[in-house]
Amino acid sequence: MSTYYLNYLEELESEAIFILREVWAQFQNPVILFSGGKDSILVTHLAKKAFHPAKIPFALMHVDTGHNFPEAIQFRDDIVEKLGVNLIVGSVQKSIDDGRVAEEKGKNATRNALQITTLLDTIEEHKIDCAIGGGRRDEEKARAKERFFSHRDEFGQWDPKNQRPELWNLLNGKYFEGEHFRAFPISNWTEMDVWNYLTKENIEIPSLYLAHEREVVKRNGSWIPNSEYLVLEPNEEIVKKKIRFRTLGDITITGGIESDADTMEKIVEEVSTMRETERGNRSDDKRSETAMEDRKKDGYF
Amino acid sequence: MKIDKNQLLRFTTAGSVDDGKSTLIGRLLFDSKSIFEDQLAAVENSSKQKGIDGVDLAMFTDGLKDEREQGITIDVAYRYFTTPKRKFIIADTPGHIQYTRNMVTGASTANAAVVLIDARHGVIEQTKRHTFIASLLNIPHIIVCINKMDLVDYSEETFNSIVEQFEEFSSKLLIKDVRYIPISALNGDNVVNRSEHMSWFQGSPMLHELETLHISSDINKVDARFPVQTVLRPQRKGYEDYRGYAGRIASGIYRVGDEVSVLPSGFNSKIKTINAGEKEVEEAFAPMSVAMTLQDDIDISRGDMIVKVNNQPELSQEFDVMLCWLNNSPVKPRTKYTIMHTSNEQKAVIKDVVYKMDVNTFKRNEEDKDLKMNDIARVKLKTSHRLMLDSYRDNRNTGSIILVDESTKETVAAGMIV
Known part of the structure; x- marks a missing residue:
């Protein structure tokens, strides 16, 4: 120093x-x-x-x-x-x-x-x-x-x-x-x-933030995860995608994104080129x- | 990105609806790719609803419902952008006189102030007000952007004459570092990229200036001041005797083994250890948050200050400050306010208003003694106990105070020790 x-x-x-x-x-x-x-x-x-x-x-x-x-x-x-x-x-x-x-x-x-x-x-x-x-x-x-x-x-x-x-x-x-x-x-x-700090300090986070094969359904332009609370609409279907989450909120409304970022370094890389805010996939913020x-x-x- | 060397630069902008401040910020955010597509879509959408062609850039900086409805900035809004060289925090503040307190707030932590001048109008009252506040708050660097150059045919003469006007009035103020840039925020001339229309201009575009300003010396590294925030006494094995004094170094550099004085008691000791988080370090400097232990067992608590034996602040109960009144209700005579200074808290009364400052003309008024919202005045304060003081000019962290009215719990004034 x-x-x-x-x-x-x-x-x-x-x-x-x-x-x-x-x-x-x-x-x-x-x-x-x-x-x-x-x-x-x-x-x-x-x-x-x-x-x-x-x-x-x-x-x-x-x-x-x-x-x-x-x-x-x-x-x-x-x-x-x-x-x-x-x-x-x-x-x-x-x-x-x-x-x-x-x-x-x-x-x-x-x-x-x-x-x-x-x-x-x-x-x-x-x-x-x-x-x-x-x-x-x-x-x-x-x-x-x-x-x-x-x-x-x-x-x-x-x-x-x-x-x-x-x-x-x-x-x-x-x-x-x-x-x-x-x-x-x-x-x-x-x-x-x-993300830069979490990576630098090697801080453990839930693996939901990392890309992984997950069951999801397309709703309002976001990938909503399958869960026990999910009620499917008639024309919706559950598919498997490589998904990660940018925020973790209420599971029924937090959408994931398609991504290959399965390490911290890749997330940093991905976030730096991201063109949408992380709350863009939160339907709670889209109401008005x-x-x-x-x-x-x-x-x- | 090489993040290990990149510094953080905080700058403030002040301006009114028409001088192109929002366009300038919009331009910086756009060109540094800090505006996201969903934000852009939301703003395009509301612009359309309001019947505006294209994108109303002001909407990126106005966050509250009222601000959007009225199309003005009321409160300080913080914006962030990053370039490969630096991270920037913009404190975007309204420029109107009734928002002086917000300008002062935004300026309090800034490394640099961006003062905008409309090339068609030259230096106006608002320019003087912004510059005065920048100088009063001791912002180390001022960048004067002469905007809308496209509307004066990119004229070098116009630019030079505005620089001259600025030099003339600002010679009465204490300003360390000022530079001038002719820009067109709307067209992007000299904002991020060099203008093709002003080959006569030898300086750098605005962003380049912001990226290269020398800011490492903005913090005082000479006078070591360490206000104690809290005392750490871990109730766990191996640390039974540990007493760590936690705080953020306000200025200067501390090393293990340094001879220090604890104020206000005046007891001397030596630094035994310095911790930055879990890591033990040999030396630490402002603005690091650390925890220190001393070799001797001295009674130290929040509000005390650890300094070097041979470089001490002044201990005083009566002193002058330049005070900016921030609250709707004016000064109440003989009221005992709570004064907050570093981590210290005492009672204070305003003994006298020496003069009030006209922020447009820089004239002193010694007759009018009533302090109302947005007034700036030199006052005499008396406190219940001695404070460890430096002048604001020497030290922004140990030279600043706020007053709190205990009957409302609100912050009513901000002061700079003369």
Whole structure:
């Protein structure tokens, strides 16, 4: 280290570690929102670095739609055991059973919006004052306006037009009883940065991200994986394709792409030539132009 | 891609609807292939709905529903693009005076500011305002883009006369590094590629400047400052006696064995170990996040600062700052605000407003003492305890503060220590 500057990945890493430590210092009961997706895996990995040699001082919290990729759940349980952290699960199925929310009806029904109630209920039940997420500003236009420390009122709502200004490295995490924060340590990372870093650091991710022969069905221009929740339409048929997933969400709505990228290096290569955003295959974002902003205002991730 | 050497450059742009800022950003994103097809399709679609021919580039930068409806940027929007040489973060901010606070926010972390001038209009009030803010926030590099050169026949004379106007007013400001580029964002002249219409221009296109600006020296590497964020005490085997002081180095370089002082207590010790993540290192520098241990058992907590014995900041309870008021509700007299400075937090009162600054004319007003949203003023602060201070000119990280109003919990002001 004879040159005294960081490359961009090191600088992003240092920034994320700074934010994670700031969360720990400013909040009483923070958790990491963990979905089993690459972004939450990255955040967890960064937290490990931030507090080494101490253990990660946050519990992992998973909002379980009940429509999971089984592999993502296995991955979640393994990482919880390996790190020795607590796991909090908020169950959308339980919210439905308790009558807190009603299942959507129709062909394109999803549990996506239902997660909001479960998420906010779980935050309230466990008295969580900061939920750390893997949201990135390059993902979606409403997310481009997010702060590192993002305030939520007592109804869990985001007020994008009245956000606290965030200057230099001075983060204001003050709140009133009943309110909470979301923190986004990897705000400034792009999808490409995430893949470059995961590869460089040799971080394990669910093999769903790697291309593999899978059973899928073509729906709305995306390849939807076969699962126990899939209800076939009359003119749909299940086919086998070499598929990988760019994001891991609700299994009923997360589409995969045809790909030959079966190693991390090949994914980096593929992502660098990709011409569509990773959320382009998420039908939850396609509902309207402001679908993400609307959900975020209500308390979504 | 050789990522091991590529640096991160943050730059800010400010502008209004008509000066071509969105077109310029759109051009950079397009030509660096950072706009994806589904984003393009979504924007083409909404452009059509609004009855606009072709693509409304502003829509790439406006994210919120209100911004799209009104066609203006309200909040700071962050954009990302990468070239084989660097990763870039654009803090795109509105240029109107009522959004001064957003410009200040976007400028606070920038390495460079891109100031846009419409070649037909030359230097206007807004140009002065943006440049003033860039200078106040001590942005190390300023790139003045004289845009819409296609509308003035790519005239060298027009370019030269605007450069002259700029030099004249900016000589009153503290600016370290400024360069001028004649461009046409719409046609792509001198943005990514060299213009075929302005062979008289000897400089480089804008992107080339951004890729090659010397930014390694933007962070102060001389005055070592390490604000302690949190103390790591692992309750696990092999680490029973470990007390690691975790934080992000604000400036300077630290090596194992360095003689250090812990402020404000003033106890001295030596650095025993430095950890960057799991890795033990011999030296570390700003802006690395590290954890240090010291040879002696000293009581250290969040808000303390570890510095070199022979290079220390000033310890003071009363000092002057250039304050930008960020909140809708004006300054309340005799209110005790919470001041946040590095990882330290104390109470503070505004003792006096020395003068208010007119951001358009750079004139000082010593009569008007009321601070309202977007006002910039020199004030005298008094804090409940001593802070470890550097001037903002010397050190952006240890020379900056914010004020929080405890009755609303909101960030109401940002300040630069004079």
